[in-house]
Amino acid sequence: MRASQKDFEDAMNQVKLLKKDPGNEVKLKLYALYKQATEGPCNVPKPGVFDLVNKAKWDAWSTLGNLPKDSARQNYVDLVSSLSSSPEPSSQVEPRADEKPAGYETLVVTSEDGITKIMFNRPTKKNAISTRMYEEIMLALKAASEDKSALTVLTGIGDYYCSGNDLTNFTDIPPGGVEEKAKSSHILLRNFVQCFIDFPKPLIAVVNGPAVGISVTLLGLFDAVYASDRATFHTPFSALGQSPEGCSSYTFPKIMGSAKATEMLVFGKKLTAGEACAQGLVTEVFPDSTFQREVWTRLKAYAKLPANTLRVSKNIIRSREREKLRAVNAEECITLEERWQSEDCMNAIMNFLSRKAKL
Numbered sequence: 001m002r003a004s005q006k007d008f009e010d011a012m013n014q015v016k017l018l019k020k021d022p023g024n025e026v027k028l029k030l031y032a033l034y035k036q037a038t039e040g041p042c043n044v045p046k047p048g049v050f051d052l053v054n055k056a057k058w059d060a061w062s063t064l065g066n067l068p069k070d071s072a073r074q075n076y077v078d079l080v081s082s083l084s085s086s087p088e089p090s091s092q093v094e095p096r097a098d099e100k101p102a103g104y105e106t107l108v109v110t111s112e113d114g115i116t117k118i119m120f121n122r123p124t125k126k127n128a129i130s131t132r133m134y135e136e137i138m139l140a141l142k143a144a145s146e147d148k149s150a151l152t153v154l155t156g157i158g159d160y161y162c163s164g165n166d167l168t169n170f171t172d173i174p175p176g177g178v179e180e181k182a183k184s185s186h187i188l189l190r191n192f193v194q195c196f197i198d199f200p201k202p203l204i205a206v207v208n209g210p211a212v213g214i215s216v217t218l219l220g221l222f223d224a225v226y227a228s229d230r231a232t233f234h235t236p237f238s239a240l241g242q243s244p245e246g247c248s249s250y251t252f253p254k255i256m257g258s259a260k261a262t263e264m265l266v267f268g269k270k271l272t273a274g275e276a277c278a279q280g281l282v283t284e285v286f287p288d289s290t291f292q293r294e295v296w297t298r299l300k301a302y303a304k305l306p307a308n309t310l311r312v313s314k315n316i317i318r319s320r321e322r323e324k325l326r327a328v329n330a331e332e333c334i335t336l337e338e339r340w341q342s343e344d345c346m347n348a349i350m351n352f353l354s355r356k357a358k359l
């Protein structure tokens with residue numbers, strides 16, 4: 001039986017009572033279905049490329065095409081009912097007894113077999129790191145540092161590991177203008193990288209596909225990096241008018257020598273997984289067909305080692321460098337704050353947004 005007008009109105013009221021924010025993607029879907037159910041197909045003019053919120057709403061509504069009003073009403077009712085019956089709508093995994101309920105919008109976090117797995121979960125955006133995702137990664141790392149697991153793993157959901165900083169972060173300009181935005185991004189980045197410098201247990205990257213920007217530079221702060229042979233490693237900072245971060249201005253020359261680091265960080269050379277392994281950035285490369293099986297078998301075995309001893313050994317290695325890394329992080333953020341206000345950077349972001357909008 002089709003949802004009635006009364007079912008539809010009840011569902012609208014239920015949305016207001018949801019205990020957890022269902023996240024932007026679900027909210028856009030609800031918006032689109034509501035508009036389709038009440039007004040029919042989208043035939044209002046497309047908002048401008050920099051009017052990001054209204055453009056996202058318009059896109060969501062337009063993708064419904066000619067869906068009939070009563071089908072949209074039914075889909076809306078079904079979606080609300082699935083949200084109301086699911087206590088953790090944004091988490092794909094049942095929390096275990098030893099986990100705090102997470103409710104992340106941009107991550108899926110699980111904890112089993114002695115391993116806390118933090119998965120980037122914006123596959124339609126190639127796991128680009130939005131402002132919210134930076135905040136959630138910091139929260140997830142803090143929780144992982146305090147839980148009982150022996151190892152913490154970062155990996156990506158979908159075909160990408162991560163496409164780096166979400167370039168649309170720079171379009172959300174506060175009243176204080178670009179200068180204020182650059183200042184707040186400086187603080188966000190410094191705190192974010194600091195979490196990786198200070199992380200107290202072995203931190204492993206399972207690089208399931210291409211990695212870009214900050215997701216590559218941070219690898220120098222991980223304790224092991226396992227990569228699929230599909231993965232690539234790309235830091236296109238100069239093309240973006242930006243400069244190295246994630247302590248890479250220090251870790252990369254140390255890992256691969258200054259000439260190879262310059263090719264990556266200054267000239268933006270993209271490395272294959274094999275090349276990244278030869279240069280010491282990646283611990284081991286696996287064929288994509290066996291990647292997940294081989295890596296998780298190995299990590300489960302490592303996670304059986306005594307968790308406290310792993311912490312102690314990691315700490316003694318990191319302690320040699322911790323102060324240096326903090327100083328490098330601070331310096332890189334100061335340089336980036338200036339870069340973000342440069343013409344080179346602004347032009348690069350505009351170019352990305354214009355390409356995205358197919359202007």
Ligand SMILES: CCCC/C=C/CC(=O)SCCNC(=O)CCNC(=O)[C@H](O)C(C)(C)COP(=O)(O)OP(=O)(O)OC[C@H]1O[C@@H](n2cnc3c(N)ncnc32)[C@H](O)[C@@H]1OP(=O)(O)O
Binds near residue numbers: 215
């Ligand atoms: C506050 C702290 C700041 C720290 C600074 C860090 C510096 C960096 O991380 S620099 C690196 C920034 N990243 C990039 O330059 C990558 C930009 N993206 C791309 O070049 C391409 O999207 C791609 C090569 C990653 C993938 O290309 P492909 O053709 O396969 O897919 P697309 O159709 O382009 O992507 C699908 C979808 O995802 C959006 N997207 C992908 N990456 C980003 C991103 N980094 N920022 C924002 N959006 C991204 C892309 O626009 C598409 O979106 P739509 O479907 O809405 O068009």
